[in-house]
Amino acid sequence: MPEAGEKVTVACSINEKRVTLRAFPMERLLDVLRRDLQLTGTKEGCGEGECGACSILMNGELVNSCLVPALHAEGAEIVTIEGIARGEELHAVQQAFLECGGAQCGICTPGMVLAAVNLLDRTPSPTDAQIRDGLSGNLCRCTGYMRIFEAVLHACRATGIHK
Amino acid sequence: MRSNVARFRLETLPDLFSTLELMAREPCVWRPFAGGTDLMVLFEAGKLEHRNYLNIWHLPELRRIEETQEFIRIGALTTYSKILAQSTLQREFPLLCRAAAETGSVATQNRGTLGGNIANASPAADSPPALLVYDAELELVSAAGARWIPYHRFHSGYKVMDLLPTELIHSIRLPRDKSSWRQHYRKVGTRKAQAISKVCFAGAVDVSGHQVREIRIALGSVAPVVLRCTKTEDLLRGQTVSPDLVQTARNTLAREIAPIDDIRSTARYRTRVAQNLLEEFLMGLGESA
Numbered sequence: 001m002p003e004a005g006e007k008v009t010v011a012c013s014i015n016e017k018r019v020t021l022r023a024f025p026m027e028r029l030l031d032v033l034r035r036d037l038q039l040t041g042t043k044e045g046c047g048e049g050e051c052g053a054c055s056i057l058m059n060g061e062l063v064n065s066c067l068v069p070a071l072h073a074e075g076a077e078i079v080t081i082e083g084i085a086r087g088e089e090l091h092a093v094q095q096a097f098l099e100c101g102g103a104q105c106g107i108c109t110p111g112m113v114l115a116a117v118n119l120l121d122r123t124p125s126p127t128d129a130q131i132r133d134g135l136s137g138n139l140c141r142c143t144g145y146m147r148i149f150e151a152v153l154h155a156c157r158a159t160g161i162h163k
Numbered sequence: 164m165r166s167n168v169a170r171f172r173l174e175t176l177p178d179l180f181s182t183l184e185l186m187a188r189e190p191c192v193w194r195p196f197a198g199g200t201d202l203m204v205l206f207e208a209g210k211l212e213h214r215n216y217l218n219i220w221h222l223p224e225l226r227r228i229e230e231t232q233e234f235i236r237i238g239a240l241t242t243y244s245k246i247l248a249q250s251t252l253q254r255e256f257p258l259l260c261r262a263a264a265e266t267g268s269v270a271t272q273n274r275g276t277l278g279g280n281i282a283n284a285s286p287a288a289d290s291p292p293a294l295l296v297y298d299a300e301l302e303l304v305s306a307a308g309a310r311w312i313p314y315h316r317f318h319s320g321y322k323v324m325d326l327l328p329t330e331l332i333h334s335i336r337l338p339r340d341k342s343s344w345r346q347h348y349r350k351v352g353t354r355k356a357q358a359i360s361k362v363c364f365a366g367a368v369d370v371s372g373h374q375v376r377e378i379r380i381a382l383g384s385v386a387p388v389v390l391r392c393t394k395t396e397d398l399l400r401g402q403t404v405s406p407d408l409v410q411t412a413r414n415t416l417a418r419e420i421a422p423i424d425d426i427r428s429t430a431r432y433r434t435r436v437a438q439n440l441l442e443e444f445l446m447g448l449g450e451s452a
Binding site: 004024025027048052055061062064067072115118119137138 | 172196199206215216269271273274356357
């Protein structure tokens, strides 16, 4: 059994690539992504699970990477904002954020996009209340949220699902 | 300031048995680590004093939801999201589902667990008032075996629990006897989402006409522990709801709770809101279901 101070090996998939990491088991997944893998699209806001800036998808579920210890990434399938577009082709949610002015300073945007993608995966045709609920863990200090909500609706229409 | 990550241990053993064996062999050395939604916040703030943790997140034994005719048994590692998706809980235990929906955001609900909410022992936690109303029992396991304890006896003071250093919460058992009762849950916080409660109310009542046959009332954030308000229940049991009775119940409730001034609210405000929530619950009984 490793003593305190020893790193462990963590094997996982990040944006569909197999990755083997060395990390302290309690290290925040957020730090591993940003510092070790240079996946700096994932942002740090509050560092206590309130703001959603560090949102990622882990095994298909939205999580705050600031609250996930690196050890829990073992065997996981992780998607960060860098894995949302298909090459040069933006995801419908990203395109809608551009068209609706859903991004201003940009710090909350990766988390917002992931929360919106997660919402639409589960609820392809959400009501306004479901959109507010699905994004309620993501704080934005610039937009006043309305353009973000519009962007999510726009993304539904663009994918032809929302009537 | 952030904790020095190299000084913390987080170990994984293959199964529940080996996890409990290590906790028995080295008591007080190891503490369980589940979804991390509370512990990682303390860790980041440099306030996590204990250093050695046993990862239990991967243990399937603590994740099962089982139903019999009389009970539903919820594994301690069941997340809020799983609670919200479970059909029997949706149908028969709306207070618990409301509590799960009002705990943090989607991302927190995907990682936070019912057992963790209990063991973190915050008097402001959202699910314990619902568990008290539903007469929950906890199954505690150790290498020596298992025992059941009524949840209302589990917390005996601020962060003081009837849980040995060698024990884990295995599951939470709820009797399926209140689905026909009138039920009411309301959390009052600073904003609609992502807030810790100033006051949280859960109530269930078996009424016949306007007469209270049986009743459960529990509140969060009004005492050092989440509180089952048995004196107020005793006052109301067998009575017919009237404006006079509601006023007496408000007075009894104010004497039964012990809120404090803190960063989220004041004792005075909490008392008033707790009384108003009780009145809202009781006066709602006059309306059709």
